Every structure is written in C-alpha cells, then in structure tokens.
Amino acid sequence: MNTQNPGGNAPVIDVIVEAGNWPDERFLQDLFxxxxxxxxxxxxLKFLKSSELSVLCTNDQAIQALNKQWRDKNKATNVLSFPASEPQDDVYGPLLGDIVxxxxxxxxxxxxxxxxFQAHLTHLVVHGILHLFDYDHQEDxxxxxxxxxxxxxxxxxxLENPYIDRPLMPDA
Structure with missing residues (x-):
C-alpha cells in the first residue's frame, strides 16, 4: 500500500467557493x-498518496439544507464533514471526503x-479534518x-487554545 507519511504533502484539496463573502481561493487553499x-x-493521520479532499465554502442557507438532509437538524452550522471511505489498516483514502x-x-x-476569522476557520478546518479520520465528540x-x-x-x-473558558465544540 502506497501511504503518505504525516509530515509529507497534503492530498489534492479541491476548494469550491459557492456562496458567502469568503477570502479568495488562493488564501483558502493555503489555509486548508x-x-x-x-x-x-x-x-x-495516514492516507494514500493519491488521496483527494473536497472543501465547499458556502453560506448558511446551503449548509442548513445539508444539515437537515444528512443530520436531520434544520439549522445552519459552522462545519460539516462527510467521510468518503473506510480506512484499511488505519490508512485512509483515496477519497477522504468532503468538508462544508x-x-x-x-x-x-x-x-x-x-x-x-482566519483563526476560527483554521480551528474548524482542523476539526473537520479530524472528523474525516473518524474522530468524534459524541462521548466525553x-x-x-x-x-x-x-x-x-x-x-x-x-494559534491559541480555542477551548479556554469555552465548552467543547457544540454538536450543531
């Protein structure tokens, strides 16, 4: 199996800006x-060298529709992650999933x-990536x-600890 070491290059990250007043795509690509x-x-985290990840930057109306469709929660949220494949021997890919x-x-x-904004978005990107690799926050x-x-x-x-004086990431 041809795997990527954690310190190596990122997978292909396809950034789509659909709606919202997002920074330019080059800035977002670098941040992701x-x-x-x-x-x-x-x-x-381990993944196949040929892996891909899709990121959709949209508005609250679109993410609310996705949250309702996939999680039965009819409200906007900050980030949604949709893992694409099960790992084989703790190695993920080639399709890692989608983050919205x-x-x-x-x-x-x-x-x-x-x-x-950039610091909060970075936190949410990391949070979304961990979800793609089967990390969760349902249990304590x-x-x-x-x-x-x-x-x-x-x-x-x-970046500073985002949880100082704040609760865990809400399950929006």
Missing amino acids: NRSFTAACRGAD FGFETVEREADELGIE DEAELMESLEVKILSDLG
Whole structure:
C-alpha cells in the first residue's frame, strides 16, 4: 500500500467557493493545505498518496439544507464533514471526503469569540479534518481526545487554545 507519511504533502484539496463573502481561493487553499499538514503531523493521520479532499465554502442557507438532509437538524452550522471511505489498516483514502463551511455562522462565531476569522476557520478546518479520520465528540472521552488533538495542532500552527473558558465544540 502506497501511504503518505504525516509530515509529507497534503492530498489534492479541491476548494469550491459557492456562496458567502469568503477570502479568495488562493488564501483558502493555503489555509486548508497548512491545516491538513499540521493535522496529519499532530494526530499521526495516514492516507494514500493519491488521496483527494473536497472543501465547499458556502453560506448558511446551503449548509442548513445539508444539515437537515444528512443530520436531520434544520439549522445552519459552522462545519460539516462527510467521510468518503473506510480506512484499511488505519490508512485512509483515496477519497477522504468532503468538508462544508457556512460563512455567516463562521463569521458570527469569530465575532462572538472575539477572534480573527482566519483563526476560527483554521480551528474548524482542523476539526473537520479530524472528523474525516473518524474522530468524534459524541462521548466525553472521544471529545476530550479530539479537543486535545485540536489544541496541539492549533498550537503547532501558532494559534491559541480555542477551548479556554469555552465548552467543547457544540454538536450543531
């Protein structure tokens, strides 16, 4: 099996900006690539070298429709992750999955938290990537593991702990 080492190159990340006042696609592409590489190092994620990941940047209306269709929750959310394949011997790919972001919710949360949009989006990208690799936060022990990985990965990216004085990532 031809696998990618955690410190190696990111998979092909296809960024689609569908709706919302997102930064330009080159900026987003760089943010997603850096976040993916840091997540791979920080969580020892393994994937096939030929892997692909799709990222959709859209608005709250579109993400609300997806949240209702796939999770039976009729409200907008910040990020949704859709894993594409089961791992073989803890190696994921070649299709890693899709991550979708809702602009207005991400922007509102960043404002409410008093942090830069880019920092909050980076946290959500890392969070979404971990979901693609079967990390979850439904149970307390899973949430603690996922949160600790996020804190480590974000620290490696030069960002502060997003959970200081805040609850775990809500299940929106």
